[in-house]
Amino acid sequence: MLSARHALPVTRESVTHKFSVGSHEGYLTIGLYPDGRPGEIFLKMSKEGSTMSGMCQAFCRAFSLAIQHGLSVEEAVKRFKGMRFEPMGMTSNPEIPDASSIVDYLARYLELHFATHRR
Numbered sequence: 001m002l003s004a005r006h007a008l009p010v011t012r013e014s015v016t017h018k019f020s021v022g023s024h025e026g027y028l029t030i031g032l033y034p035d036g037r038p039g040e041i042f043l044k045m046s047k048e049g050s051t052m053s054g055m056c057q058a059f060c061r062a063f064s065l066a067i068q069h070g071l072s073v074e075e076a077v078k079r080f081k082g083m084r085f086e087p088m089g090m091t092s093n094p095e096i097p098d099a100s101s102i103v104d105y106l107a108r109y110l111e112l113h114f115a116t117h118r119r
Contacts, residue, residue, distance in 0.1 A: 003070040007045060008032075008039040010015035017109065021099045024052070031064075038073060038114050041106070042062035050105075052087075056102060073114045080107035 006029055016029045026043060031040040041060045045053040067076065084100040091099050095112055099105035 004066065005068045006033075006039070006066070006070075007068065009034065015113075018092070019109070020092040021102050021105050022087035024087045024102070025092075026056075027042070028109065030110075032047070038110065039068060041110075043106070045102075052102075059103065062085075071117075073110050074116065077111040077115060079105045080104070081111065083107075 012030045012034075014029055015032070016027055018025070018027050020026070024047065026046060027044045029042040029044075030038045031042075033039045041063055043056045043060050045056055047053055063076065063080075073097070080103050082100060083103045085103075087102065088100050088104075089098060091097060091105060093105075093109070096105060096108050099108065
């Protein structure tokens with residue numbers, strides 16, 4: 001059974017994080033519920049219009065809908081952390097020195113900053 005969607009308020013706080021994985025730069029923006037939980041993610045890649053940029057946007061929409069319907073950050077991290085595909089490599093973040101994909105990086109970033117067991 002599909003749970004009801006918990007939409008974010010019209011005006012919300014957010015966090016924007018600049019990162020790079022391999023030679024690909026991007027900006028991750030995380031829209032927050034009033035209690036500080038992530039409610040949506042947006043990813044802006046430097047190579048706008050590329051297939052990778054489009055796939056990242058599609059992933060973010062699906063991820064955002066999943067967490068708005070009740071998927072926890074912890075469950076999302078379990079499913080996306082460790083996914084391996086290009087681009088991969090060194091990152092600009094000392095807390096996450098290398099990533100096996102952009103999806104792996106996003107999952108690990110969310111785990112570090114938003115997982116309940118890390119707070």
